[in-house]
Amino acid sequence: xxxxxxxxxxxxxxxxxxxxxxxxxxxxxxxxxxxxxxxxxxxxxxxxxxxxxxxxxxxxxxxxxxxxxxxxxxxxxxxxxxxxxxxxxxxxxxxxxxxxxxxxxxxxxxxxxxxxxxxxxxxxxxxxxxxxxxxxxxxxxxxxxxxxxxxxxxxxxxxxxxxxxxxxxxxxxxxxxxxxxxxxxxxxxxxxxxxxxxxxxxxxxxxxx
Numbered sequence: 001x002x003x004x005x006x007x008x009x010x011x012x013x014x015x016x017x018x019x020x021x022x023x024x025x026x027x028x029x030x031x032x033x034x035x036x037x038x039x040x041x042x043x044x045x046x047x048x049x050x051x052x053x054x055x056x057x058x059x060x061x062x063x064x065x066x067x068x069x070x071x072x073x074x075x076x077x078x079x080x081x082x083x084x085x086x087x088x089x090x091x092x093x094x095x096x097x098x099x100x101x102x103x104x105x106x107x108x109x110x111x112x113x114x115x116x117x118x119x120x121x122x123x124x125x126x127x128x129x130x131x132x133x134x135x136x137x138x139x140x141x142x143x144x145x146x147x148x149x150x151x152x153x154x155x156x157x158x159x160x161x162x163x164x165x166x167x168x169x170x171x172x173x174x175x176x177x178x179x180x181x182x183x184x185x186x187x188x189x190x191x192x193x194x195x196x197x198x199x200x201x202x203x204x205x206x207x208x209x
Contacts, residue, residue: 044065044066044067045067045134047063047095048061048147048148049064050144051094056117059141059142061141061145062141062143063139064081064138065138066080066134068134069133069134070131071128074101074111078097078098079097079135080096080097080098080136082126084126085124094122097115097116099114102125104127
C-alpha cells in the first residue's frame with residue numbers, strides 16, 4: 001500500500017472514530033435528558049434523601065420517586081415527604097414513615113411519623129392542609145448524589161458544557177474538512193478542464209507512383 005493510500009485509510013478511520021464518539025455523546029445526552037424528564041411526565045415527584053433517618057430502608061444519597069394520593073387514602077406504613085410544623089424547629093422537608101393516624105380537634109386527620117433508623121417517633125403531630133400528599137413509590141440508591149452535584153453551577157458546566165463544546169468542535173472540524181475536500185475536488189476538475197487537448201495523430205497518405 002502506498003503512503004498516500006495509507007494516509008487516506010488513517011483519515012477515514014479517524015473520521016469514523018470521531019463520528020462514533022459524537023454519536024455516543026449525543027445518545028448519552030438524550031438518554032440523560034429523558035431520564036431526567038420521564039418521572040415528571042409520568043406524574044412522579046423526586047426528592048433526594050440527604051439525612052440518615054431512614055437508613056436501612058432508604059439510605060442517604062438515594063433519590064425517591066413519589067406520587068400524590070388523596071390525604072384520605074394515607075395509611076399507617078406509608079412513607080411521605082412533608083414539611084414539619086413551624087414550631088417543630090425543622091426548616092426542611094423530611095421523608096418519614098407514618099406510624100399513627102388520629103383525628104384532629106377540629107376534624108381532619110392528625111398524623112405522626114418516625115424515621116426507620118430513629119429510636120423515637122418525631123416529637124410533633126401534624127395535619128395536612130393540601131388535598132393530596134406525595135407518597136414514596138420507588139427509590140434508587142446513590143442516584144441522588146448526581147442531582148446534588150448538578151445543583152452546583154461549576155459541576156453542570158463541567159459535565160454538560162464540556163461534552164457539548166466537544167461535540168460542537170468536532171462538528172466544526174468535520175464541516176471544515178468536508179469543505180476543504182470539496183474545494184480540492186473542484187480544483188482537480190478545473191485543472192482537468194484546462195488541460196491542453198492532445199495533438200491529432202498524423203495521417204500518412206501513401207504516395208502513388
